Amino acid sequence: MLGFGFLYAPIVLLVFYSFNASRLVTVWAGFSTRWYGALLHDGAFGTAALTSLEVAAMAAALSLVLGTCAGFGMARFARFPGRLVFGFALLAPLVVPEVILGLSLLLLFVACQSWFGWPSRGMLTITVAHATFGACFVSVLVRAQLAGFDRALEEAALDLGARPWTVLTRITLPGISPALVSGWLLAFTLSLDDLVIASFVTGPSATTLPMAVFSSVRLGVSPEINALATLFLCVVFLLVALAGWLMARDERRRLFGRQV
Amino acid sequence: MALLEIDGASKRFGATTAVDDVSLNVERGAFYALLGPSGCGKTTLLRMIAGFETPDSGRIFIDGIDVTGLPAYARPVNMMFQSYALFPHMDVAGNIAFGLRQERLDRRRIAARVDEMLALVQMSGYARRRPHELSGGQRQRVALARALAKMPKLLLLDAPLAALDRKLRAETRLELTGIQERVGITFLVVTHDQEEALSVASCVAVMDRGRVVQTGAPAEIYERPASRLVADFVGEVNLFEGELTAGFNGLALVVAGFREPVPLPCGTRLPEGAAAALAVRPEKVVLSHAPPAGFAIAATVSSIGYLGGGSIVHLATEQGMALKAYLPGAAASSFGRGAPVWATWPPDEAVVLTQ
Numbered sequence: 061m062l063g064f065g066f067l068y069a070p071i072v073l074l075v076f077y078s079f080n081a082s083r084l085v086t087v088w089a090g091f092s093t094r095w096y097g098a099l100l101h102d103g104a105f106g107t108a109a110l111t112s113l114e115v116a117a118m119a120a121a122l123s124l125v126l127g128t129c130a131g132f133g134m135a136r137f138a139r140f141p142g143r144l145v146f147g148f149a150l151l152a153p154l155v156v157p158e159v160i161l162g163l164s165l166l167l168l169f170v171a172c173q174s175w176f177g178w179p180s181r182g183m184l185t186i187t188v189a190h191a192t193f194g195a196c197f198v199s200v201l202v203r204a205q206l207a208g209f210d211r212a213l214e215e216a217a218l219d220l221g222a223r224p225w226t227v228l229t230r231i232t233l234p235g236i237s238p239a240l241v242s243g244w245l246l247a248f249t250l251s252l253d254d255l256v257i258a259s260f261v262t263g264p265s266a267t268t269l270p271m272a273v274f275s276s277v278r279l280g281v282s283p284e285i286n287a288l289a290t291l292f293l294c295v296v297f298l299l300v301a302l303a304g305w306l307m308a309r310d311e312r313r314r315l316f317g318r319q320v
Numbered sequence: 321m322a323l324l325e326i327d328g329a330s331k332r333f334g335a336t337t338a339v340d341d342v343s344l345n346v347e348r349g350a351f352y353a354l355l356g357p358s359g360c361g362k363t364t365l366l367r368m369i370a371g372f373e374t375p376d377s378g379r380i381f382i383d384g385i386d387v388t389g390l391p392a393y394a395r396p397v398n399m400m401f402q403s404y405a406l407f408p409h410m411d412v413a414g415n416i417a418f419g420l421r422q423e424r425l426d427r428r429r430i431a432a433r434v435d436e437m438l439a440l441v442q443m444s445g446y447a448r449r450r451p452h453e454l455s456g457g458q459r460q461r462v463a464l465a466r467a468l469a470k471m472p473k474l475l476l477l478d479a480p481l482a483a484l485d486r487k488l489r490a491e492t493r494l495e496l497t498g499i500q501e502r503v504g505i506t507f508l509v510v511t512h513d514q515e516e517a518l519s520v521a522s523c524v525a526v527m528d529r530g531r532v533v534q535t536g537a538p539a540e541i542y543e544r545p546a547s548r549l550v551a552d553f554v555g556e557v558n559l560f561e562g563e564l565t566a567g568f569n570g571l572a573l574v575v576a577g578f579r580e581p582v583p584l585p586c587g588t589r590l591p592e593g594a595a596a597a598l599a600v601r602p603e604k605v606v607l608s609h610a611p612p613a614g615f616a617i618a619a620t621v622s623s624i625g626y627l628g629g630g631s632i633v634h635l636a637t638e639q640g641m642a643l644k645a646y647l648p649g650a651a652a653s654s655f656g657r658g659a660p661v662w663a664t665w666p667p668d669e670a671v672v673l674t675q
């Protein structure tokens with residue numbers, strides 16, 4: 061209970077004060093949505109938000125493709141050389157501290173740039189960085205779902221004359237769609253959330269929302285930030301809820317589907 | 321020429337040999353049953369015919385064409401899976417249409433065929449249901465319709481009735497034979513239910529530990545089993561182990577649990593002193609209160625099991641040998657538990673087994 065209190069009380073407070081009419085963050089002066097209005101007119105945050113969304117969407121899409129391939133590799137090819145190492149490599153980004161991850165990616169990008177003159181640091185590097193660790197999360201989800209996927213379905217499709225590619229697109233991918241959707245959402249929110257890695261690998265041209273918020277907070281907390289954070293929370297919360305709901309629905313369906 | 325010819329097919333999984341040098345011919349239009357205990361390789365054999373496993377050695381021919389190297393989607397065979405394997409994200413009509421769509425038939429032809437199949441399995445009202453909204457029996461019908469939709473030359477059915485309850489199984493079994501006659505497709509059915517195999521099949525192959533041990537018509541398998549294993553697995557049987565000796569009227573079998581040697585069917589040609597077993601079906605055993613003329617075994621009734629249409633009477637000889645007799649109707653009511661009885665059977669109705 062107390063733990064939940066510590067976790068959620070500040071959030072509730074933050075949401076509450078975002079509707080404060082006063083400029084002073086901690087003094088309540090009546091209900092108002094003026095900070096939401098101010099937010100709308102503040103171009104810097106708007107651009108940062110757009111950057112963030114764009115990066116998140118692209119990174120999530122990239123994660124999905126890479127993570128699905130990796131997940132298939134792990135679940136379907138039981139014994140290929142280096143499977144163990146590959147498995148560890150997939151899990152490592154989930155536990156390695158972000159600072160280290162960010163730093164190492166930065167070093168990689170700098171090295172790349174000095175050798176090939178590409179990529180210049182900015183949105184592209186953030187997207188790639190986010191895609192790498194997003195892909196790890198996606199691969200874990202895909203692998204787990206594939207492990208529970210009834211391979212007889214694929215055989216039945218083959219038996220009915222479907223080519224392997226048709227089987228993949230018509231049977232297997234729809235079958236693991238909950239993992240694909242929630243994987244995409246997870247990668248999306250992770251990217252939207254991330255401050256540390258983005259700060260490491262970005263250049264002067266790209267500022268994500270968390271970065272913008274962080275730098276403005278260092279100058280003092282403004283109610284505008286509260287409003288922004290509230291909106292942000294809403295988006296993240298919605299996405300997480302969507303992912304959770306999809307997983308739960310799949311679980312239910314599987315329970316019903318299996319009772320022969 | 322047989323529709324399906326399997327020529328010496330073997331399949332090993334690591335140390336276990338799932339299918340061991342199996343040769344089999346399935347005639348066109350047959351309702352062929354593969355019967356055997358759990359784990360004897362029936363599913364593996366079926367999967368090799370369907371194209372999901374490649375045999376380590378041997379060839380498989382369908383309609384005279386060697387399909388051993390063909391992938392599953394290129395074989396003129398469809399399979400009904402042990403778990404049904406209906407596609408959960410498609411409705412019943414979508415499931416049945418799936419195979420037809422792969423042939424790029426036009427939409428109206430597919431719809432007509434789906435309706436026809438639904439009518440065949442009496443599921444016409446269920447086209448829009450999802451598999452998880454169906455009962456086990458209904459799923460089984462949809463799986464059958466899906467496998468039949470493409471009109472394969474050969475339909476493989478892996479334990480199609482195993483998941484159904486007893487009454488439904490008996491009904492569905494009859495329907496299955498009806499459907500098979502109507503569509504005229506050759507069926508190869510896997511089962512570990514011997515009653516099922518005997519009642520529906522036109523031909524039965526009994527498998528054991530990866531090998532086919534006997535093939536033949538159901539009555540032949542039941543009346544003339546080729547080995548102890550077949551006799552024991554197909555139906556109830558009394559198996560008496562013993563040694564052959566010369567009786568006063570041809571050969572006889574000395575059985576440790578009986579006082580006198582048991583007469584064998586006439587025409588038995590085996591060397592004296594050889595070990596053999598005598599298989600006697602319980603329904604061939606005749607019980608009487610008074611000693612009959614000729615060969616008979618004295619025993620006492622140890623228990624009576626009522627089966628509805630008749631009773632199974634368990635007997636024990638003085639030497640402790642157990643045997644069972646099946647008496648139709650109420651015939652068993654005149655024998656009380658512990659009562660002394662005489663058991664006998666026409667010697668020609670028993671089968672001598674050396675394997």
Ligand SMILES: Nc1ncnc2c1ncn2[C@@H]1O[C@H](COP(=O)(O)OP(=O)(O)OP(=O)(O)O)[C@@H](O)[C@H]1O
Pocket residue numbers: 333334336337338356357358359360361362363364365512
């Ligand atoms: N993919 C596999 N890998 C390893 N062993 C296998 C595999 N498939 C089957 N086996 C083994 O091969 C043998 C035959 O299995 P199979 O599934 O063909 O039996 P079955 O006759 O269909 O049994 P049941 O009546 O229980 O379905 C078993 O000992 C099984 O353990």
Ligand SMILES: [Mg+2]
Pocket residue numbers: 362363364402478
């Ligand atoms: Mg099986």
